[in-house]
Amino acid sequence: DGGITQSPKYLFRKEGQNVTLSCEQNLNHDAMYWYRQDPGQGLRLIYYSQIVNDFQKGDIAEGYSVSREKKESFPLTVTSAQKNPTAFYLCASSNWRLAGIGELFFGEGSRLTVL
Amino acid sequence: RKEVEQDPGPFNVPEGATVAFNCTYSNSASQSFFWYRQDCRKEPKLLMSVYSSGNEDGRFTAQLNRASQYISLLIRDSKLSDSATYLCVVNVGAGGGNKLTFGTGTQLKVEL
Numbered sequence: 246d247g248g249i250t251q252s253p254k255y256l257f258r259k260e261g262q263n264v265t266l267s268c269e270q271n272l273n274h275d276a277m278y279w280y281r282q283d284p285g286q287g288l289r290l291i292y293y294s295q296i297v298n299d300f301q302k303g304d305i306a307e308g309y310s311v312s313r314e315k316k317e318s319f320p321l322t323v324t325s326a327q328k329n330p331t332a333f334y335l336c337a338s339s340n341w342r343l344a345g346i347g348e349l350f351f352g353e354g355s356r357l358t359v360l
Numbered sequence: 361r362k363e364v365e366q367d368p369g370p371f372n373v374p375e376g377a378t379v380a381f382n383c384t385y386s387n388s389a390s391q392s393f394f395w396y397r398q399d400c401r402k403e404p405k406l407l408m409s410v411y412s413s414g415n416e417d418g419r420f421t422a423q424l425n426r427a428s429q430y431i432s433l434l435i436r437d438s439k440l441s442d443s444a445t446y447l448c449v450v451n452v453g454a455g456g457g458n459k460l461t462f463g464t465g466t467q468l469k470v471e472l
Contacts, residue, residue, distance in 0.1 A: 278459070280462075285368070285464065286464055287364070287447070287461075287462040287463050287464040287465065288404070288447075288462040289462075290459055290460075290461075293459055303459070333401075335403055335404075348394075348406045349404075349406070349460065351403035351404055351405070352403060353402070353403055354402075354403055
C-alpha cells in the first residue's frame with residue numbers, strides 16, 4: 246500500500262540533544278513538507294521541498310534542518326537550538342505538478358517530548 | 361490579523377443537526393481553498409476542496425465567498441462519527457510560495 250511513514254511515533258529526548266525524525270513516502274510525490282502542531286495552534290510549516298536536492302524554509306525554520314537526497318525521503322533534524330521542541334510533527338507529501346497543491350497526504354506524526 | 365481564522369469551538373450539537381462553520385482569510389490573492397478533517401491525535405485528511413461555484417459531497421457542502429473572503433462548510437444530518445476538528449486551509453499560490461496555510465481548526469462534538 247502506498248503512503249507516508251513517519252518514525253518514531255513517540256520520542257523523548259533530553260534538553261540539548263539533537264534528534265532526527267524520519268519521513269519516507271512511496272507515493273512517487275515530488276513535494277514533501279514538515280509541519281509542527283501545538284495545542285490551540287494551526288499547523289505551521291517548518292520546511293518544504295518541491296524537488297529532490299532542493300528545499301525551502303517555511304514559517305518557523307529556526308532550530309530545524311532537513312535534507313532531500315532522495316525523492317522518497319525527507320528527514321527532519323530538531324537541533325538543540327530549537328527553544329520549544331516539544332510538539333506533534335507531521336510530514337506530508339503532494340503530487341503538486343499533477344494536481345496542484347491541494348491534497349496533502351500526511352504521515353501519522355511523531356510526538357516529540359523534551360524532558 | 362491571522363492569515364486564516366476559524367472559531368475554535370467546540371460546537372456541541374445533537375445527532376441529526378445541521379451545523380455550519382465559517383473561515384476567513386486575509387490574502388485576497390488566495391487561489392485555492394480546502395477543508396481537512398483531523399481526528400483527535402491523528403493526522404489531518406482532506407475532506408473536500410472548495411470551488412467558486414460551491415460543491416457538495418453527500419452531507420457536506422462547501423462554499424466560497426471571494427468578495428467577503430470567507431469559506432464555509434455545512435454538515436447536514438450530523439453523525440456521531442463527524443466529531444472531529446475541521447481545518448480550513450488556503451493556498452495563496454505560486455507567488456506566495458505555493459504552500460498551504462492552515463487555520464487552527466474548529467472542533468465539532470456530535471452528541472446523542
